[in-house]
Amino acid sequence: MPAPPIAPPPPDPAIVTGQLSILDVMIVEDQPLFREMLAVLLADQNGLRVRAVASSTESARHVDVRTLDVALIDLRLPDGDGIRLGRELRLRRPGLGILVLSASDSISTLLDVPGSEAAGWGFLSKNSSLSASALVYAIRAVAAGRTVLDPAIRAQREIRRNSPLTRLSRRQREVVALVADGLTNAAIADRLGISPRSVDAHLNAAYGLLGIPASRERNPRVEAVRSYLQHTTSSWTSAG
Incomplete structure (x- = not known):
């Protein structure tokens, strides 16, 4: 579909x-x-x-x-x-x-x-x-x-059972998903109707729950997106 x-x-x-x-x-x-x-x-x-x-x-x-x-x-x-x-x-x-x-x-x-x-x-x-x-x-x-x-594809992905993503709250999953869409924190705040400070708080909590360490070599936003890919499966069906 x-x-x-x-x-x-x-x-x-x-x-x-x-x-x-x-x-x-x-x-x-x-x-x-x-x-x-x-x-x-x-x-x-x-x-x-x-x-x-x-x-x-x-x-x-x-x-x-x-x-x-x-x-x-x-x-x-x-x-x-x-x-x-x-x-x-x-x-x-x-x-x-x-x-x-x-x-x-x-x-x-x-x-x-x-x-x-x-x-x-x-x-x-x-x-x-x-x-x-x-x-x-x-x-x-x-x-x-x-x-x-x-x-559109990201929205069709389903979280794997017992994956680290299940530890996140609904709002934390929403924020990580919008990071995966390429949005900045300010844009995420505008989309969800919350403050940029709240976005920061949700992201930092998500990093901890996903086991993403603070590191100069790795961008935690990128690691969160990679975790999202690793722990979701596709339910996408191409029209062609």
Whole structure:
């Protein structure tokens, strides 16, 4: 069955304040129609410069990764794997935001990215009904180092029985789920109608219940998203 409708993302603070930074985005997608559609869609958005290629080989041949801020990469490419390409690009451009695109619910493939590298990675399904504004929000989120899961797929995931997530209160699970959607604490507070201080408190409590230690090497928000992936299962059924 198709995914349920999801709430639109909060306004991008940079857009609201008029301080929009320009992001250079590369699309790596082998399906010509989908590649062209993405390129046209994103080229119409303020603050994005877009280049599109069809393969890993073309990305290396035609695009200087050092000039990029974000790469949108198909999970299955004719000459490689999207996760592998993303990690290779990161070696040449540390901090590059990576959004993986897939026609199926392969969201757990993000667990193939080591936790120490997972900040700034995201997953979007080609089958979900993301709007242009939601796509741009996801691009800006990974560019800022946040982890993003497709909200429609994330909403379809079910918590495993006896997993650490069952220790969390309903509100704590809501907050962790919205972190997985790539929202900032301020945006989560606005979405749930609570204060940013309450969001901090819920997150810190969730970190403790999930056994996420304080560490300079690991971002606790990223670790919370990885825990969410590890301890949930998919009930998503693709329409195609």
